[in-house]
Amino acid sequence: MSTNGMESWAVDLKDIGAIYPFQGSEVVMVIVGLVFWIGWHVLQTRHENAEIEADMTADRTGEETRKAIDRH
Amino acid sequence: MEGNLNALTTIFTEFYYWVTIVMMFLIHVGFCMYEVGVSRRRNHLKTLMKNAMAIPLVTITFYFFGWWIYFGFPNGPGIAGGLVTAPFAEPWNPLMGTHLSGVNPGETGVTPTDAALWHRLNGVFWGAFLLFSITTASIISGSIIERARSGAFWIVAVLIGSVLWILDASWGWHPQGWMVKLWGYHDAYASGVVHAIAGGAALAFLIVLGPRIGKFKPDGTPRDIPPHNVWLVTIGLFLIFTGFWGFYAACNIPLISPATIAGQITGETWTATNIYLAPTTLSAITFNFLMSLSGGMLAGYIVSKGDPFWTFSMGLCGIISASAGNDLYHPIQAMLIGAIVPSICYKLHYFVERRFKIDDAVGAVAVHGYGGFLGVVVAGFMLWGQPSSPYEGFAHINPLGNFAGAVLMFVLGFVPTFVVCKILNSMNLLRVPKKVELEGVDFALNHAFEASVRELGTAEKAMIK
Numbered sequence: 001m002s003t004n005g006m007e008s009w010a011v012d013l014k015d016i017g018a019i020y021p022f023q024g025s026e027v028v029m030v031i032v033g034l035v036f037w038i039g040w041h042v043l044q045t046r047h048e049n050a051e052i053e054a055d056m057t058a059d060r061t062g063e064e065t066r067k068a069i070d071r072h
Numbered sequence: 073m074e075g076n077l078n079a080l081t082t083i084f085t086e087f088y089y090w091v092t093i094v095m096m097f098l099i100h101v102g103f104c105m106y107e108v109g110v111s112r113r114r115n116h117l118k119t120l121m122k123n124a125m126a127i128p129l130v131t132i133t134f135y136f137f138g139w140w141i142y143f144g145f146p147n148g149p150g151i152a153g154g155l156v157t158a159p160f161a162e163p164w165n166p167l168m169g170t171h172l173s174g175v176n177p178g179e180t181g182v183t184p185t186d187a188a189l190w191h192r193l194n195g196v197f198w199g200a201f202l203l204f205s206i207t208t209a210s211i212i213s214g215s216i217i218e219r220a221r222s223g224a225f226w227i228v229a230v231l232i233g234s235v236l237w238i239l240d241a242s243w244g245w246h247p248q249g250w251m252v253k254l255w256g257y258h259d260a261y262a263s264g265v266v267h268a269i270a271g272g273a274a275l276a277f278l279i280v281l282g283p284r285i286g287k288f289k290p291d292g293t294p295r296d297i298p299p300h301n302v303w304l305v306t307i308g309l310f311l312i313f314t315g316f317w318g319f320y321a322a323c324n325i326p327l328i329s330p331a332t333i334a335g336q337i338t339g340e341t342w343t344a345t346n347i348y349l350a351p352t353t354l355s356a357i358t359f360n361f362l363m364s365l366s367g368g369m370l371a372g373y374i375v376s377k378g379d380p381f382w383t384f385s386m387g388l389c390g391i392i393s394a395s396a397g398n399d400l401y402h403p404i405q406a407m408l409i410g411a412i413v414p415s416i417c418y419k420l421h422y423f424v425e426r427r428f429k430i431d432d433a434v435g436a437v438a439v440h441g442y443g444g445f446l447g448v449v450v451a452g453f454m455l456w457g458q459p460s461s462p463y464e465g466f467a468h469i470n471p472l473g474n475f476a477g478a479v480l481m482f483v484l485g486f487v488p489t490f491v492v493c494k495i496l497n498s499m500n501l502l503r504v505p506k507k508v509e510l511e512g513v514d515f516a517l518n519h520a521f522e523a524s525v526r527e528l529g530t531a532e533k534a535m536i537k
Contacts, residue, residue, distance in 0.1 A: 002457030002468070004400065009462040012339030013330070013351060020402035021454050029404040036370075036411065043374050051378070 081327060082192050088326045089196035095318025096203035098311045100127060103210045106308025107217060109301040110434055114512025115218045116300065122222045123213045129226055130209050130233035134202045136163050138234035142201065145242040152250035159183075160190045167194050200322040201238070204266055207319070209233035211270035212489075214434035216277055219284050219509050224502045228489055232273045240484050241265050244477055247349045247461065251480070255473030256460045260346040261323050261357070261395035263447030264481035271441015272485030274432070280493035281502060283431030285509055294425050297433070302380065309384040313365060316391055320357050320398070323347055335462030348461050352399035359403040364394035364410030371411035375418050382418060385435055389414035389443040396451035396474070400458065409450055417442040441482065448478035 003021035022029075059065050104123050111119040130138075143158030159181040160167040166182055173191040175182050209229035216225060244251035245265045251257035259265050288294055299305050325345045330337040333349050343351040368390015369383055376382035390410030398406055421438035424430050432438070452474025460469050467473060496502040504513055512518070 002459075003455055004458055006458055007468075008336060009350060009459050010336035010338065010464075013337060013341035013343055014339055016351075019351075020400055020405065021458070022402070022405075026402070029402060033404040033407060036367075036408065040370050040374065044378075047374070047377055 085326060086192045086196050089193070089200050089322060092318045092322035093196065093199040093203055096200070096207070096315050096322060099203070099207055099315030099319065100124075100210060102308045102311030102313075102315060103213065104308070105304045105311065106434070107214045109304025109306075109308055110214065110299040111217045112297070112512070113300050114514055114518070116514065117517050118222060118513040119217050122217075122220075122225050123210055125222070125226060126209045126213060126229040126233070127206055129230055130206045131202055133230045133234035134205050134238070135168070135198070136234075138205060138238045139168075139198050139201065141235065141238045142242045142246065145239055146246045146248045146250060148243070148250050152253055160186045160194060161198075167191060168198075201241075203322070204241075204262065204319070205233040205237060208237040208266050208270045211267070211436050211440045212274040212277055215274045215432045215436045216281055217433045218513065219503055220277070220281055221501060221504055224493070224496045227496065228273065228277060228492060231488060231492055232270065232485065236273070236484055236488060237266060237269050240269055240481055244481070245347055247347070247463070251473075251477055252348060252460055253466050255477060256467035256469045257473050257477040258348075258451055258455055258458075258460050258469040259396045259448055259474075259477065260348070260352070260399040261320055263392055263394075263396035263444040263451070264478050267392045267395070267440040267444030268448065268478055268481040269444075269485035271437050271439075271444055272482035273489035274485075275430070275437045275441060276486045276490035277493050278430050278432055278437070279428075280490065280497050283429060284433070285506065287431040288429055292426075292429065294429075294431075299381070305381060306384060309388065312388060313391075316388075317361065320361050320395075321354065324352065324354060324357065324399075325349065326354070333462055336464055337462050345462075346399040350399075350459065350462050356400075357398055360394060360398040360401050360406035361391060363403040363407040364390045364398065366390070367407035367410030367412075368393070368414045371415045372418070375415045382435070385439050386414040386418060389417050389439040392440060392443040393417075393447035393450070395444075396447045397455050400455055405454065409447070409454075413443055413446045413450065414439075416446065441485075445478045445482050448474050448481070 004019050004023060006016075006019060100123075104120055107119050107123050108116045140158055140161040140163075143161045144156055146156060147153035149155040159165050162168065162181070166176070166179060167186060167190045171187065171191040171194075173187050175184055175187055209232050212228060212232065213225060243249045244257045244259055245262065246252070249257070284297065286295060287297060323346065325347075327342055328345055328349070329342050330339060333345065335349065337351070344353050346352050365387050369387035371390070372383040372386025376386070390413070393413030394401060394406040394409045401409070417438040420442050421432070421435050424437070425432070430437070449471070452469065452471035455469040456471060458469045460466055493502055503509075508515065
């Protein structure tokens with residue numbers, strides 16, 4: 001049993017193709033990769049929304065905002 | 073050198089490693105910037121010197137004995153055979169200097185075979201391994217800032233950089249290493265050999281050293297100690313990423329024939345190989361390096377809720393956690409391993425900090441130690457059953473061999489460092505006094521600087537008519 005089908009290097013390299021594990025599952029891996037990518041945007045947007053919401057509600061008087069402008 | 077093709081291959085290989093050394097030096101520019109950025113203003117000069125002086129100290133000790141350890145100990149010795157003679161790596165051997173491949177009359181310790189192989193490659197191989205050594209030592213440096221004595225760190229830097237890591241490299245990162253032969257240990261880009269061992273050593277140092285004053289509230293809750301310059305931290309980490317590319321290249325043999333490998337590979341096709349002389353390509357490791365970095369940064373952003381320090385650090389952890397198998401993974405596998413393992417390491421960092429009151433200023437134990445350890449373990453499962461080596465009779469890659477190897481790496485870093493730190497602590501040589509820590513370790517340097525500025529200013533003002 002070998003995850004890439006290779007049991008030994010007693011071969012001629014010109015006859016060997018891909019050597020990564022679990023060959024044949026490329027399409028599944030690409031789908032998992034795409035889900036990871038899209039999921040990242042979803043999670044990032046949620047996080048940023050929450051942060052902006054917190055910023056909006058944090059300074060009702062405007063005093064902290066004025067200080068932030070002065071900090072520049 | 074016999075024949076134009078042999079000469080060309082040798083000179084290409086010499087030049088290739090020389091380039092990797094220059095690239096890897098950027099890791100240390102990055103470490104210096106990063107540590108200075110993290111440390112508070114009253115500590116950054118000593119922090120810089122602590123890290124920078126590890127470079128010359130590990131260099132000369134690696135010349136004296138580190139290089140020889142790599143070639144002398146692949147059998148343990150006593151596990152897969154005895155001590156191996158390696159005259160070309162002895163510091164008094166003519167091949168450890170300028171040499172043009174002939175054997176001078178009466179010269180002892182240099183055979184024509186050794187001379188043909190090592191006359192141009194010895195210095196650049198030595199240099200590449202030296203840069204791995206300095207990296208291993210520097211990993212500890214950031215964890216212990218603002219309270220460790222520089223001298224204590226320099227002793228540990230020599231221990232880890234020129235003895236411990238190169239011993240584990242001889243066991244698990246040498247084509248004939250006993251861990252590779254008997255356990256099928258596979259760690260192509262040094263998740264365990266460099267990072268787990270350094271993480272283990274950093275943890276041992278931190279346990280004996282204790283946290284910075286003010287790190288923990290009286291009830292034990294940790295306080296955040298923010299970096300004094302986030303720009304330096306960011307640029308430092310990006311330089312470390314850049315140098316890490318050179319590190320990856322230096323872990324490969326760029327071009328070699330099956331005849332020169334002298335293993336089981338048949339045919340005439342030349343190939344790049346990993347450190348074990350098993351075939352891979354520079355193309356594969358370029359895919360996998362960048363995909364694992366990306367997986368780590370993307371996951372780091374989410375789990376740290378957009379914290380820049382952890383987002384970048386987990387990019388580094390992503391590379392480290394996929395490094396053990398990045399010669400063989402598919403790029404998406406590298407990305408997912410590079411995302412999942414750092415997320416676990418991030419959680420572990422805060423768990424260990426809260427539970428055991430460990431103050432790791434840069435998260436090195438998590439990024440390098442846990443990341444490296446888990447990276448080796450994951451590779452054991454992912455690459456299960458694949459040949460670890462082109463040589464006959466070697467064990468195949470397997471989860472048990474890699475798990476045992478990961479434990480061995482971490483423990484080999486932890487135990488000797490713990491013992492040395494205990495001895496240094498008992499001699500009052502490990503940590504600066506409380507008053508010095510509160511003043512900042514740069515106190516005297518800062519006062520001397522201010523006094524010089526005042527004196528010069530006074531003198532210059534007196535010249536105004």
